[in-house]
Amino acid sequence: MLSKKCKYAIHALVYLAEKYQQGPVHIQEISEKRNIPKKFLEAILLELRNAKILHSKKGKGGGYYLHQKPSDINLMEIIRLMHGAIAMLPCVSLNYYEKCDECRSEKTCGIRDAFINVRDETLQILGGSTLDKILKREKALGAK
């Protein structure tokens, strides 16, 4: 299951995608509109900013806004950044690889194979889920 942090990040980014090219949006607004604890959201947005997904502007009239186009930001990268590995086992993770300490030999492990397939399918789907697609879908479903 994804962490709250990660879900909050996705919701916040979708919200910002909706306001793309409309100037900075402040934390307070996102926090209220999407029911995310403000202080927690601060930390999340900061991290997204350090990852160059968001830009920010301090002071009056400041706030956060997307650094990239909504069509260039996808769920795969958001999840990797905010949650960590996407794979179900550390030993099949591309970005967060670690040796499974309960395994004897990766070469002869019959279990990894299935999890490699799961990983690849998952990356495929999440990598193709961009913010603009999510937004389009919400509009099609009638979200206000």
Added chain:
Amino acid sequence: MLSKKCKYAIHALVYLAEKYQQGPVHIQEISEKRNIPKKFLEAILLELRNAKILHSKKGKGGGYYLHQKPSDINLMEIIRLMHGAIAMLPCVSLNYYEKCDECRSEKTCGIRDAFINVRDETLQILGGSTLDKILKREKALGAK
């Protein structure tokens, strides 16, 4: 990421599949051969037994053994039992459904769709990964 408990369960079951129809195997042996803390393993095997995946026999010559054929036990059911939901969001889980409290409306949520696809692909793969296939693969890869 899967919990250790779940990984231990998978390894123990593969070990027992290897000894299928060769009589009860005791906890101690599985624990030693697969580097699983004995006491922790006890609890795991007990749970698998309560779920009718294993049978047990007490006393001298006792131990655990598969209740079903290795071709009838797959990773999907093991994970659901030992780890919980397979979906990445509670609101798209088939067996552990819960409303996402940070979401406003499931009907108009543009995010769920991708996670439903991930879930379905994952179930497909894990559901087809049976103990006997895992064993065959290990033999093919040259595990002793």
Added chain:
DNA sequence: ACATTAATCTATTAATTCCATAGACTTTAA
């Protein structure tokens, strides 16, 4: 009947991760 073997049950503790909040500091615009 008895001793031994091995699973079962009940508690408890330790470690880790996750979620959330507090408060001081910095930058920017009006």
Added chain:
DNA sequence: TTAAAGTCTATGGAATTAATAGATTAATGT
């Protein structure tokens, strides 16, 4: 120069996960 808003550091609590300890129960062979 004052108010608005992001930035940084630190901390606390809750929940979950991992592991251990000790007593009990059941089956088996002699």
